[in-house]
Amino acid sequence: MADRILMKGNEAIAEAAIRAGCRHYFGYPITPQTEIAAYMAKKMPKIGGVFLQAESEIASINMVYGAAAAGMRVMTSSSSPGVSLKAEGLSYIAGSDVPALVVNVQRGGPGLGGIQPSQSDYFQATKGGGHGDYRMIVLAPASVQEMASLTIKGFDLADKYCITSMILADGTIGQMMEPITFEDTEIKTYEKPWALTGTGCARKHNIINSLYLKPDELEKKNFERYEKYKEIEKNEAMWEEYMMDDAEVCVVAFGITSRVAKNAVLTARKEGIKAGLIRPITLWPFPNAPFEAAADKVKAFISAELSMGQMIEDIKLATKCKKPVTLCNRCGGMILAPDEILDAIRNAEKGELA
Amino acid sequence: MKTTEILIAGFGGQGILFSGKFLAYKGLMEELQVSWLPSYGPEMRGGTANCNVILSDTPVGSPIITTPDVLIAMNLPSLQKYVNTVRCGGQIYIDSSLINIKVERNDVEVFYIPVTQMAKDEGIGSLANMIIVGHLLENHPELSFDGASEVVENLVPPKKAALKELNMKALSLGKNYNK
Amino acid sequence: MAVVFEKPKSLTDVPFHYCPGCPHGIIHRLVAEVIDELGIEGTAIGVAPVGCAVMAYDYFACDMIEAPHGRAPAVATGIKRCRPENVVFTYQGDGDLASIGMAETVHSAARNENITVIFVNNAIYGMTGGQMAPTSLPGQVTQTSPYGRDVNHCGWPIRVSEMLATLEGPEYVARVAVNNVKNVKNAKKVIKKAFENQIAGKGFSLVEVVSACPTNWGMTPKAALEWVESDMLPYYPIGVYKDRSAGEEK
Structure with missing residues (x-):
């Protein structure tokens, strides 16, 4: 090495x-x-x-x-x-x-x-x-x-x-x-x-x-x-799937946010919530394939991003709005904390969508 | 699985980022997974500075620390800002020459070390931060003191070779504090 | 039959789209003749502007690129820094070079970027139909100065050559005109020098060519050339404004 x-x-x-x-x-x-x-x-x-x-x-x-x-x-x-x-x-x-x-x-x-x-x-x-x-x-x-x-x-x-x-x-x-x-x-x-x-x-x-x-x-x-x-x-679409095999709640995040999201997914799993993550690596082309597959399996998607909700539109397109997609965000230079994403996961699990 | 999240905070100019770098390199040398994340921007020029260092035997998730295992507070505002974020059972290292209050929590281990005064007495005025780091190494077997000189060697530019010895002196002072 | 006059090799067969009486044709030809004479048609790379000369890429037979409005010197910089062995030139109008692209002009001159800039100043925006240019004369009537350029309202025309000559950077800055045979001959000499400077590695050379725009000035071609002499040249005098190597070669 x-x-x-x-x-x-x-x-x-x-x-x-x-x-x-x-x-x-x-x-x-x-x-x-x-x-x-x-x-x-x-x-x-x-x-x-x-x-x-x-x-x-x-x-x-x-x-x-x-x-x-x-x-x-x-x-x-x-x-x-x-x-x-x-x-x-x-x-x-x-x-x-x-x-x-x-x-x-x-x-x-x-x-x-x-x-x-x-x-x-x-x-x-x-x-x-x-x-x-x-x-x-x-x-x-x-x-x-x-x-x-x-x-x-x-x-x-x-x-x-x-x-x-x-x-x-x-x-x-x-x-x-x-x-x-x-x-x-x-x-x-x-x-x-x-x-x-x-x-x-x-x-x-x-x-x-x-x-x-x-x-x-x-x-x-x-x-x-x-x-x-x-x-x-x-x-050329590239993405990473993390704990998606049996996921019921799918967090979607890229870049720095995906790392915060991984922490949240791990904690959710410890609580018994089947959470997973799709991390787009190419934002264009947006990786539609994993979303098409996930849309039939999960309860809900959470778009975790450091903006007022921009990627969320591509998620809705990629999933053809088959399942609810909620936004979990900070902006202006603030960064999502794992707990904020964890809360969104808990709510999605309970079917309480923002 | 062991992960240590270290938050170092103080004034710009106290070597906050440097001591973080030292810990990150030390972790690298111990074949740990590491991340080092500085605060950046105008506050670096004399205002507050902080640095997040994560050392882990598994890949580091978020490099942003919200509940540190270890807080190094080099001034009062930093202590006040972060004291309640430290994980239960964690450690707080305090420069007691600049901070004259006591931590009121009972669920954390606190080290009061008058490092600014010690550095001044020893003629290594700008290296108070490294005295604290020296003490921290002593308390953290996953890092250990061995090989510290190699890390210093890596970090100090050749032009400032004299600083190597002084850094080692500071680390030793911290190592032997209270012994 | 003896050939007494022919098209320079460095021009393609594509017919110019310029208006009747437009001196762009003359200036294109001068540049092409210089490229031929210096034997650099195989190494030359030209940068076309936005404005009337936007389609210069179709007319010059060397490799060509079309730059965003005003950015030709930056594009030329990128090319020249990659291919210092090639001869890189820009061909720009007054709106392109002296208005929107002033920063690129000044800074490429300040860097003494080893490129050749042909700057065609006809005191008006031609391509968009005759609006005020940064070089339009005081009182000049254009579509956007219908009552004449009011210098108290929109400022004074910029003398680019004089201004660039104050910079330490550039090698060579000169102004020529193409309104009569004598001036055309001089223009060619100056343009040739601007290319020779680049080949010799001397740096930034800019030739400001005072031109005419009969269509948008609302004049016959002949009257336009007369207006160059009577109104343009007094404000924009012909001359060499900077020549760092003057007197060096014999």
């Missing part, structure tokens, strides 16, 4: 990105993700890479757009208000079908909000954020180890599908330290014949573009892109 080292979640993302072959990072400081930029600033010059602090989040995402178009593995990272600023670039990157990795270490919102952990950018990440019809693959790590492994996975998926992968983390996972290992994972590389390399006077010019003034052409392009999205939905 490889050595266990203690690392902050944010640093694990940065180290994993470098191991995945990312040599270009463009960003702008914002709490609570600045360790990623600091790590890159230290490491990149020593390995022939580029770290550049841009003048704004807007500039940094456009530097990512340029670098991605040039065929490089590239990333940026930010936190909620900064990701709003990046939304324009995210839409262009999607509309141009170039691969990129974007990290959002979420904090409370809206507006300047706060700096404590939150999950209230779920809509922004999974439903859009920028304008137009597009999707990003959204990966939700729940541990420092996953901050690393999902970053590597995110780069791979981005290149495979020419899409943006977003790591949707939160201030807790970003700031906390846990032991992790970097096993020698094989890093796949992908041909990028579409990239801007210069024609070398040997081929027709490559154009990276999202403008289609003829509506029928734009529609066709969007239809094609959604075919690709269908493939991703079919192949």
Whole structure:
């Protein structure tokens, strides 16, 4: 087994990105993700890479757009208000079908909000954020180890599908330290014949573009892109099931909240309540399969999230509203305590739904 | 299954996060599962700081501590804020040079150690936190004092090599306190 | 039959969509001729803006990308930092470069980013149908300044070249015009220098090209060129505003 080292979640993302072959990072400081930029600033010059602090989040995402178009593995990272600023670039990157990795270490919102952990950018990440019809693959790590492994996975998926992968983390996972290992994972590389390399006077010019003034052409392009999205939905959904075999109450939680939920599920089990947990690891594509199965078996679902109830909509869609879904939430930077989720489990067990 | 949840709280600048890191590394060395979660943000610049360290022989669930097994209180507001969250049968370590009240609970073990004064007397003013940690190691066989110097070696940057010895001195002071 | 005039290799066969009398065609051609003459058509990568030149990606035969409004220098930065061996240029209008993209412009200049920026200043938003630009002249009538640009209400036009020349960063900042043959010839010389600077690794070079917009100015092409001379150039004088390496080479 490889050595266990203690690392902050944010640093694990940065180290994993470098191991995945990312040599270009463009960003702008914002709490609570600045360790990623600091790590890159230290490491990149020593390995022939580029770290550049841009003048704004807007500039940094456009530097990512340029670098991605040039065929490089590239990333940026930010936190909620900064990701709003990046939304324009995210839409262009999607509309141009170039691969990129974007990290959002979420904090409370809206507006300047706060700096404590939150999950209230779920809509922004999974439903859009920028304008137009597009999707990003959204990966939700729940541990420092996953901050690393999902970053590597995110780069791979981005290149495979020419899409943006977003790591949707939160201030807790970003700031906390846990032991992790970097096993020698094989890093796949992908041909990028579409990239801007210069024609070398040997081929027709490559154009990276999202403008289609003829509506029928734009529609066709969007239809094609959604075919690709269908493939991703079919192949790439990831989730974890915890004590779901005989569960009667199903807690649904991702990221940091899923860890609090596990504590609550364990305590509920000790009380004799058959509780379980489904943890979506991909938020888009949302893992429908375990919900379809669970909807026929459990009494109720509890959406435990650090927002005013955003993922709950996807749970209702995935379960086709076959069973009640209640919300157990905190927001604004407050974090659910195990007892709060435990209470929700007890109520659901008794059929007393909020 | 054994899990120890340690909450360290005090002022920014008291080395709260560092002592947490020490305990997390020590746990790592003992091949435990560990998590280390700091408070972060503007309060780090002189306000209150706290740090959650969990050591366990099974995977750590929530890294957020709500009922600590161990509270290290390095100032009065921290003690007042967290004293009633400590699990029944748990431990509270108190810097009695800065905190001049007594804990009124009977269901916890309390250690009053005047670490700020001790550190001052020994000329290691900024390492009061590590004196408490030294005493805690003595009380926790799952961590033990052995290998502490290796952890310090790992944590203190080469540029500040002189601090290694001072940290070890602080840990020993804590270890031998009341012996 | 002897060929006496032909299209530069660096332009494609796609017909320009520009209005009759629009100098964009001239400026495209100058850039393409320079690329041909420097033999960099195989390594050049161009960044198109949002505005009238948005479809420049169809016209230049080199690799091209279309940037969000104002962000071309940031996109160019991303490309150049990945591919320093390629010659990267942006082609931007006044709304794109001097309004929404001012931060990207100033900071890429401050970083002395080794790119070439072609900045077409025609004192109006063309693509959206003739609104006030950051470079519209005092008193200039546009769709959004129907009573003439009132500087007390909406501020003064920005002299981009003069402003950037105050920065320590950029290598080369110059203003040219394309309203007559003499100025066109000079413009080509300056544009060529802006590309040569990049090839020599000298850094950020910006050429502001004072242009015209007969359609949205509501003038004939001839009158528009005359207005450049009588009204634009007095406010935006031709000249080299910064040339760090001046006098170095013989």
